Amino acid sequence: MERPNTLAVSFKARAEKGKDGVAPLYLKLTVNKVVREVSLKYSVDLKLWNSRKGRPKLITDEMRQLNTELETEAGLVLKAYKEIEREGDVLNADAVKNRYTGINQPEAAYTLKILMSEYEKDQKPDMEWGSWKNYVTTYRYISAYVTDQYAANDIRVSKMDHAFMAGFKTYIRENPLIPHRPAGQNGLAKHIERVKRMVNWAQQSGKLAVNRVEKYRAPKKKYVRKYITEFELLDLETCKLNDPVQQMVRDFFIFAVYTGVSYGDLMALKPIDLVVGLDGQRWISNQRLKSENYFLVPLLHQPLAIIKKYWEDERSIEREALFPYISNSKLNTELKIISTARCYSRPLRFHDARHMFATYITLAKNVPIESVSKMMGHAKISTTQVYAKIVAAKVKEDMTILQARLDQQQPTTVKLLEVSMEEIIARHKSLSNKTIEPENRLSAETVDYQTEEAEQSCTVETPSLSYRINYVVSK
Structure with a gap:
């Protein structure tokens, strides 16, 4: 007589795979005495686990919730077992495990x-x-x-x-x-x-009824991009490089700085992409590899000179392109070597050239953002506006540095034990031999003398009160 199939489901905390007293849980299913284990998405504090019963100790709400979820998993195993049995397929531990984990399931075979x-x-x-x-x-x-x-x-x-x-x-x-x-x-x-x-x-595409990952979010961190300074760019353009590969890498970077092309677009440029604009000058026109948007950039003297340099290079002619080929990784490796040797504020990457074109070369020089967007091949102007924010941040940074320098220039300070308003004006008259009229009266701590042609100011400190006074000198 044929023996009926048997199924048993239990759970086990694998202490050897745990850490700090917390162990992952495994589901153990047994079909006809053949055992298979499946790793679960749950972990448990070993102090709260009843290893004899294979269940959590029901002493906290969290453990009661865990027990409910384990019962649900056991129910899914039983469901898989019944489905295989009803379909008349081979019923063994591997079949049940595969059906439970989602492998070889008929209507849900979309793995x-x-x-x-x-x-x-x-x-x-x-x-x-x-x-x-x-x-x-x-x-x-x-x-x-x-x-x-x-x-x-x-x-x-x-x-x-x-x-x-x-x-x-x-x-x-x-x-x-x-x-x-x-x-x-x-x-x-x-x-x-x-x-x-x-x-x-x-x-x-109609292959999935319910999307259970749609609402999952993985937040991104916003970074403030930092680039080499204009002084460092000038140094890069003029420094002497003995290595031919580094010379070519430098040329490609400078070309991208003054045109805004990416690495892929640079390597794809061909002689046919050089066009003559309505102004009679040379332009480059092509389609971006990444977005397939067209870009159109007038050639300044620097990139035009670089094109002429490689125009008759055998490597360019062999490729039927404007420039010899170099891999992106090699390009960035050499740029990092150059920037480190020249002690730049940060290592160079080739993509920095495109950012510099958008910021230092165009937007910071009052080129309209619509023109910059077109030259860079952006589909939306909002993409270009990111660079406008960077320019604004750069202006703020520069002004902060300027303010720090001005703050270091400490004005002459005079401290008086007791002084009246008349004495202050009289003192300034004696210093400048000019008529001084009080303009404002503000609270402050010290007295500053700043010699200006049209305006003077001082701050007076006394034991009882302080003044900050600006004076307009009447000529």
Whole structure:
């Protein structure tokens, strides 16, 4: 006689994987004496865990809530077991585990790996490699996360919720792909955004009924960008560089400073992109690789001279381009070497040139923001307005430095034990031999003498009261 199938579900706190007395919880399912474990998204204080019963001690509201959620998980395992039994498929521990974790489920067979594969087929052809490679990195992170945290090779998209995304964020931070180089706050947010973008795409494509990650938020940190100063830019233009590669890197950076082109657009420039404008001068006109927006930039003397320098370079001719090829990583590495050797205020990156074009070269020189937006190929003027804020911040910073310098120029101070208003005026008359009329009377601490042609001021301190007085000298 055939023995009936049996199912048992229990929970276990893995103390060996815990830290500071808190251990992760695992679900243990047994089908016909074959055991499989699944990592859960819960952790528990070992002091509040009843290892004999495999349940939390119901002494706090938090533990009672945890117990309810564990009962829900046990119910999902039972549901998976019943579904397989009803469908007549092979019923074993692996089948139940896979159905519970979202693998091989008929109506919900839309898993993360299927989503990523379909998204790649649909979106990759419209993206540049520089943008798509970021998705590749996100794929590597989320695949490793599912394998390590859920003990599975895949997970159905419908099970991805707020807790899944929160755990994914933590996993990225604690498990960098490159050792000792963890992702920063904005890097984490970018990975979260890509996953949400894929899930949103699945929902819009009719492949997913409910989007459970839509409302998850990963805040970004706002940074105040800092760039090299105009003095450092002048030094970069004029300094002597013996290395031919560094000379070329410097030329490309200066070209971008005076045109605003990005690395990708620079490498894509061809002789056909040089046009003659209505003013009879040379311009560059092309389509941005990133946004496909057109940009049109008049060539100043500096970039025009750089184009002429590489016009007949064999490497440029071979590429049928304006400039020889150099990789973005090599470009930035050499820029960092140059800026470090020249003791600049911060390491250079090639993209800094585009920011400098928008700030120092154009907006700070009163070029209209609409013109700057067109030259930079921005789809929205709000993108360009970010640089306008940077210019305003730079002006404020410069004025703060000026104020500090002025504050260091301490005026002559005279302190009197007792003085009357008449004595103050008489003293100023004797100093200037000019008629002085009081203009204002303000409270202050000390007496300042500032010699000006049209205006003088002083502050008088006495034991009983103080005055700050501005005088207009009558000629």
